[in-house]
Amino acid sequence: MDQGISYAPRTAIKSQVLADFIAEWTKVKMPPAPIDQEYWTMYFDGSMMRKGAGAGLVFVSPLGVHIRYMVRLHFPSSNNTAEYEALVNDLRIAIELGIRRLDVRGDSQLVIYQVMKESSCHDAKMEAYCQEVWRLEDRFDDLELNHIPRCLNEAADTLAKAASG
Secondary structure (H helix, E strand, O other): OOOOOOOOOOOOOOHHHHHHHHHHHHHHHOOOOOOOOOEEEEEEEEEEEOOEEEEEEEEEOOOOOEEEEEEEEOOOOOHHHHHHHHHHHHHHHHHHHOOOEEEEEEOOHHHHHHHOOOOOOOOHHHHHHHHHHHHHHOOOOEEEEEEOOHHHOHHHHHHHHHHHO
């Protein structure tokens, strides 16, 4: 049964064509980067205004889901106290959510550096907050604190201002 199909072997393939084919095929066949199902990111910020103080927290799940919290502080507070309250509340909420690995990001250089022991606490209240953070830190398998620029913390900042106003 001849259907008009004939076989003709190729005599040569230019090397660049073969290299391009392999490069394209390799990209398609590479496995996707694994998603760490346990690692969460959290942004925190505190705010002190005339009407009161508040904290803003934004959790980002490993799959990119955002969970937002606002905390109103019902006691006299400074801006640094509000920042620490945001951090402590963040850690407590993370524990309640069952989060075991957390990357914490905040724009308060003072709070981050005091907790990371890169700066000393000169105030008894700040020392107490640091100790509470260190106590809560033991409840996590992995906890990182990172200082970020204010412009990268806008969502938490907006929540903190809304909670304090």
